[in-house]
Amino acid sequence: MPAKPGHTQKRDRLLNQTAKLTASIIELLRITTKEIKIWPIVNMKGNKSSLVKPLINYNDFNRFQIYIEKVDYEFLGNSNEINGDKRNSK
Numbered sequence: 001m002p003a004k005p006g007h008t009q010k011r012d013r014l015l016n017q018t019a020k021l022t023a024s025i026i027e028l029l030r031i032t033t034k035e036i037k038i039w040p041i042v043n044m045k046g047n048k049s050s051l052v053k054p055l056i057n058y059n060d061f062n063r064f065q066i067y068i069e070k071v072d073y074e075f076l077g078n079s080n081e082i083n084g085d086k087r088n089s090k
Helices: 007-031 052-056
Strands: 035-038 064-070 081-087
Touching: 007 035, 007 052, 052 081
Parallel strands: none
Antiparallel strands: 035 081, 064 081
């Protein structure tokens, strides 16, 4: 069954956004000594970003401790979670 019009473009746009974000996070992790925190991880509607799951499952991040934790502050509804990425200690 062929993809519906627009679905391929949406998927390609998501893949492009994920690739850019992944490259940026990898660079931040390369230059940090401990950890980075990414906040908020929701879109402007207060829903968890569609980029969170692909990033967490990205193979190049296997060497890092990736976690999501609740925080006591938010500026958007449902934006009270933070994504942290720590270097594994050797």
